Amino acid sequence: MLNERKPIAVTEAIQRVCDHTVTGETEYVALSESYQRVLAKDILADHDVPAFDRSPYDGYALRAQDTPQANENNPSVLEIVGHIGAGSIYPNRLEEQQAVRIMTGAQVPTNADAVVMLEDTEMFEEKGKRFVSVRKSLNRHDNISFRGEDIKKGKVLVEKGTVINPGITALLATFGYADVPVTKKPVIGVIATGSELLEVDQPLEPGKIRNSNAYMIMAQIKRAGAIPKYFGQLTDDLPESLEKMTEVIKEVDFLITTGGVSVGDFDLLPEIYQEMQANVLFNKIAMRPGSVTTVATLKDQILFGLSGNPSACYVGFELFTKPIIDSYLGKKAIGNQKKHAKLAVVISKDNPFDRFMRGTYSIEHGELSVRPAGKDKSNMVHSLAAANCLIQLPGGSNGYVKGSQVIIHILE
Amino acid sequence: MLNERKPIAVTEAIQRVCDHTVTGETEYVALSESYQRVLAKDILADHDVPAFDRSPYDGYALRAQDTPQANENNPSVLEIVGHIGAGSIYPNRLEEQQAVRIMTGAQVPTNADAVVMLEDTEMFEEKGKRFVSVRKSLNRHDNISFRGEDIKKGKVLVEKGTVINPGITALLATFGYADVPVTKKPVIGVIATGSELLEVDQPLEPGKIRNSNAYMIMAQIKRAGAIPKYFGQLTDDLPESLEKMTEVIKEVDFLITTGGVSVGDFDLLPEIYQEMQANVLFNKIAMRPGSVTTVATLKDQILFGLSGNPSACYVGFELFTKPIIDSYLGKKAIGNQKKHAKLAVVISKDNPFDRFMRGTYSIEHGELSVRPAGKDKSNMVHSLAAANCLIQLPGGSNGYVKGSQVIIHILE
Incomplete structure (x- = not known):
């Protein structure tokens, strides 16, 4: 098995996956x-x-020409001929020296051309009629939100x-x-493989670990805006596993398996893919972690064989599955947002392969900076908890000094 | 009504609300x-x-002392006495010159003290026994992930x-x-008020607009991690509205009303609050938009009377309701994250009051910059769509030059 896997570049791998996009229905x-x-x-x-000329203030709708040179000492006096609450209308035309009380958001009467704010007026009654003193001269169009002004x-x-x-x-x-x-949100099936796996509610046993990848991936699927569906674990039995995969694939848009794609002796997935007549796009990538990620197509469907290693699984999902979900959803932006950020610490270790390190970015004093999210040994689940980005470190470097510019893929 | 409202500073208003926090149950x-x-x-x-010393690689578990000076030309030859798949264990001790084939993640046998990677070995059979040539000298503890190393x-x-x-x-x-x-997520009731409001599925009528605030607020409630519950609209009738409010408050943790708290003639909310014996914390704030926001308490509950104006409603929620939701949820960080950002454009207008402008921030070349999200006239719903932050502009300025540092409240 070892020799059959030819590593390809990570950009090439992403491209091959993205060539197989399917768009969801409405x-x-x-x-x-x-x-x-x-x-x-x-x-x-x-x-x-607005759908009509409306008043942005409480006040009086009037004709601007009726308030010439009005001021504090020489107010214009208009007769109040109506009252327009929000949602109601004044059905008549305004005549000379008339005003209508108007509420915020209400429709301005047909030939009113300005609104005076309530605080620039005083109301009084005389001989059974109501009047308003306007202490300010208005210009045409003052205090009117015009029809179509917003949209x-x-x-x-x-x-x-x-x-x-x-x-x-x-x-x-x-x-x-x-x-x-x-x-429509795509439904993404999740199957765990690995005879070392206990379910989350089982007590620990020697040599075994609880299945954390499936639950992590389901949360990543939700974060990406899709619907996860968990189908439990595959057994070590080929016909049984093949039957399960064949059934599961009918119920989902895409399928993720975690684990079982290492180069170990017990890896059944290549055989299962072959039996299903899936077309393997690649099964090894020149990157860390996640070098043994496999992606295959089956008609319109895509099978993602992610590593059983938590970090590799996490990274594999973000690099390969997330863009497929984005495409399916018809999003304008495909894949996680990429930004330049300044390294807040030194990364001293040699980096022969393209590496995607879990990082924590923050914005301090207006600047984007990033640091690794704890220890980055690939089995360290703990650092995943603090990760809100992946730090992309191109292969061939001998480390990075503090303050270097790096590219980060923003997750949260 | 107008004269009864005494504006308080926005920081004071936020403080008064945050003094009334309630924490949700588990x-x-x-x-x-x-x-x-x-x-x-x-x-x-x-x-x-790991819960046990485990192998991070496929390879052979062995005793380092059995590979002295091993190299390409002078390999150490060990007998393969077992095979440990992931999840299984090797029950015996390793004796001199013995090795056990081990898979990634499997438990290292009791007295093995190193793992050699598969690629540094060769397997062969002789006289019915299996052997491995180890082409590399190992040190104790090489390639072992020790128990407790991660956590x-x-x-x-x-x-x-x-x-x-x-x-x-x-x-x-x-x-x-x-x-x-x-x-537990708090349940937040939403009631719209305003006789100008049509429901979203009703056709337009003269002078009326569709109720957009209630749906906007419900989305803001979801964004904040709480559960919205919509109770429709209040009528203009005081006893009827009072009865409805009294019923609704029993079904929710907090209650938001939108509209009806302007200084217009038809505002019933102050009377309703009084009848309910709610304790008004403030009913006017020295800020724009949202100056007529009212917040009141009723035993453990909080009533938010947000403006009917979409921008004021939006801002009022983010400044006053969001922190209360965060506190209820027991979050470590209360309220929206605040960051310094560089203004990408000039803001020329005078700013007598503290202002919260809808903004769009972006990170370019590692720097956080922000611009207003379209026109900011307070009735402009359209610019809400592009907003991912609020730009906080302290009162008393005469505008801001391009490149100024401002504080933004991050929403998305």
Whole structure:
């Protein structure tokens, strides 16, 4: 087995995976369930916003020409002929020297052309009529939010592929999207392999460890916006495992196995892939950790054979599975965001291969800096907990001095 | 009404709210449902990790003293007396010149003290026995991951108050947390007020707008890690509204109303608060937008009266409600993260009051920079969609030059 595996470059491996993208179907979900989903269609304004000329303040709608030279000592006096609460309208035209009391957000009457704020006025009654003294001269268009000022009808408000945030939710509500077109989330199957694995609720036994990878990967799947589905563990029996894989693949969009793809004696996965007639894209990558990651296709589906080593499994998911999920969801940005960051510590060890080190980035004094997330021996689950990025260290270096620029892949 | 409202400083307002924190109870959820929940207890290691001395490689476990001066031309030859697959153990002691084939992750036999990697060996058979040529001299402890090397039993692995990420999930699985202690999410009621409001599925009418705030706030509640519950709209009728508020408050931990707290004629909320015997902490803040935000307490509960204006509503939630949710969840960090950022554009307008402007930050060349998220007139829903932060602009300035340092509150 050892000699059959030809390592390829990590960029080449990512490319081979990304050549096999599938896009998910559109489904409609209730607006209140759409947070963090990915828009499957452009959102268009079906009306102007505001939909009418509206008052941004409490005050009086009036005709500016009726307040010439009005000031503190020489107010213009207008008759109050109506009252427009929010959501109601004044059905008549304003005549000379007339004003209408208006609430914030209410529609300005047809031929009113300005609004005076409440604090620049005084109301009084005389002979059963109500009047307002306006202590300020208004210009046409003062204090009016004009129809279409915020958004013009027909405008693309948000492009498809965008993740819905609270602000987009407000837009969707404004334009009547009681149901929102979003891309279906892919269902990603997870199967653990490895005869050393106990389930999480089993007591420890000599030589055995609890299965942490499957649960970690399921959390990574959720973080990526997809739906994990756990199918337990494969046994050491080839026909039984083959049958299970063949059944599982029908229930999912993509399938991840963890473990069992090391070069050890007991690795059944290559045989299983062969029996399933899966097309192996690669089974070894010139990188650390995760060199024995395997990715294969089966018609439209992709099988990810991630390492049983927790760090390698974690990195393999972020580099290879995450972009496939992004593509499936139709996201505009594929794969984790990459940024330049300054190394806050020295990394002294030689680095013959491309390496992806778990890192913790922070922003201090406006600058992005990063440090390894604890010890990085590949079996150290502990440092995964503190990781919010991967530090990409190109192969062939002899280490990095403090302050070097590195590229990080942002996870959180 | 106008004169009764005394504005207080925004820091004072935040302080008054944060003096009324309540912490949620602990509940247990299945590990696979725990992603992004907040840990309610410290997570302790109940065993060493690794739990036994283990091999980080495929190879042979041996006694280092049996490979003196071994090299390419002068290999040490050891008899292969066993095979340890992952999860199995070798029950005997190693005798002189013996080796055991060992898989990655398997337990090293009792008195083996080093592991030679498979690629530094060759296997052969002779007279029905199997041997390995070791082409490298080993030192004691070479290639062994020692018991407790990653984590010592009893260590606090993750402190309570931490949000569960995929790496923490791996730790929880490793230590057998099939069920995870997390803080209950608070249920936050949302009620809209305003006779201008149509529901999202209603057609537009003159003078009316669709209710966008309630849906926006529900998305903000989810972003903050709590559970929104929408109770529709209040009518203009005081007894009816009072009854509804009194019923709703029994079903939630905190209650948000949007709208109706402007200084307009039709504002019933102050009366409702009074009838409910709520203790008003403040009802006006020296800030923009959101100056008419009201917060009141009712025993252990908090009532947030946010403005009907979308921007003011958005900002009011992030400044006052978000910290209360964080406290309830027992998070270590309360309120949105604040960072220094460089203004990418000039902000020319005078700024008499503390202002919280919707912003879009980005990290370019390792530096955090920020710009306003589109036009910032307070009625502009559109710019909310692009906002991933609030730019905090202290009152009393005459604008800001490009390149100025500002503080931003990170939302996404």
